[in-house]
Amino acid sequence: MSDDELDLATLPDDELTQQMHEDLYDGMADEIIEGTQILLRRGWGPQRVLNEALVEGMRIVGVDFRDGILFVPEVLLAANAMKGGMALLRPLLAETGVQQIGKVVIGTVKGDIHDIGKNLVAMMLEGAGFEVVDIGINIDVQTYLSALEEHQPDILGMSALLTTTMPYMKVVIDEMTARGLRDRYIVLVGGAPLNEEFGVAIGADAYCRDAAVAAETAQTLIRARRDLATAV
Ligand code: B1M
Numbered sequence: 484m485s486d487d488e489l490d491l492a493t494l495p496d497d498e499l500t501q502q503m504h505e506d507l508y509d510g511m512a513d514e515i516i517e518g519t520q521i522l523l524r525r526g527w528g529p530q531r532v533l534n535e536a537l538v539e540g541m542r543i544v545g546v547d548f549r550d551g552i553l554f555v556p557e558v559l560l561a562a563n564a565m566k567g568g569m570a571l572l573r574p575l576l577a578e579t580g581v582q583q584i585g586k587v588v589i590g591t592v593k594g595d596i597h598d599i600g601k602n603l604v605a606m607m608l609e610g611a612g613f614e615v616v617d618i619g620i621n622i623d624v625q626t627y628l629s630a631l632e633e634h635q636p637d638i639l640g641m642s643a644l645l646t647t648t649m650p651y652m653k654v655v656i657d658e659m660t661a662r663g664l665r666d667r668y669i670v671l672v673g674g675a676p677l678n679e680e681f682g683v684a685i686g687a688d689a690y691c692r693d694a695a696v697a698a699e700t701a702q703t704l705i706r707a708r709r710d711l712a713t714a715v
Pocket of ligand 1: 640691
């Protein structure tokens with residue numbers, strides 16, 4: 484280490500998370516991985532590291548991206564750094580030892596390549612006991628339908644981060660309805676520009692504000708569906 488390099492391990496928790504926000508902003512993946520490891524070693528739970536160090540850092544990036552201070556290449560580096568930290572947290576979030584309670588197919592809709600939120604949702608669902616088949620980004624209706632047929636999940640999850648791509652969720656739901664498939668699946672939708680009203684308007688079963696809500700909602704709706712099935 485050179486003299487002017489910062490030793491992250493010497494920083495107290497609050498300064499370390501602050502530094503991680505700055506490192507995320509600067510797209511420094513190695514530092515984000517190191518910071519994540521340090522916080523975990525200090526006994527922070529994976530959920531806390533995720534929320535306070537990574538998601539909060541990305542929120543700050545989002546504000547400056549919106550305001551034209553950061554541009555796509557910088558944001559891509561930040562996203563890459565965030566993924567480095569998430570890769571460490573993924574097995575920890577998933578290792579809750581809960582029984583598998585259902586299967587989810589999840590993907591980001593056509594025209595949209597944002598995947599950090601979707602990946603987080605996938606991790607939280609795994610942690611809540613779901614088998615998750617992540618079919619990726621820029622997913623068209625045919626690919627969603629093929630994945631449903633191939634994997635036979637209980638739940639379809641769709642993500643959209645752009646106001647221009649969120650209407651595509653309705654295209655997928657309408658096509659499921661047209662093919663008589665809609666009632667076979669619970670459809671959950673999420674992404675920053677969506678809201679409850681939009682979820683209702685497009686015919687989803689629920690809009691999920693964040694990854695934790697997605698995991699809770701998936702559990703609640705799958706239990707309700709199974710209770711209904713055993714009652715009839
Ligand atoms: Co984009 N981008 N971006 N971008 N980008 C936004 C979304 C934007 C809000 C930035 C801004 O202006 N402030 C803006 C959208 C404006 C709008 O439509 N209202 C925007 C834009 C305009 C664009 C481009 C058009 C920019 C350009 O090219 N000029 C372009 C579009 C590319 C495309 O998709 N076709 C673009 C590109 C990019 C990058 C490639 C550089 C990069 C993506 C990298 C990647 O994902 N691999 C990027 C990023 C990183 C962002 C911001 C900064 C961060 C998104 C993120 O990862 N957030 C974002 C600003 C922002 O959102 N504040 C922005 C962190 C993540 C944890 O949160 O994704 O909201 P989020 O997910 C949450 C919830 O929404 C929910 O749970 C998640 C976890 O709690 N959730 C679900 C999400 N999906 C769910 C699915 C579910 C349930 C819950 O299913 C059941």
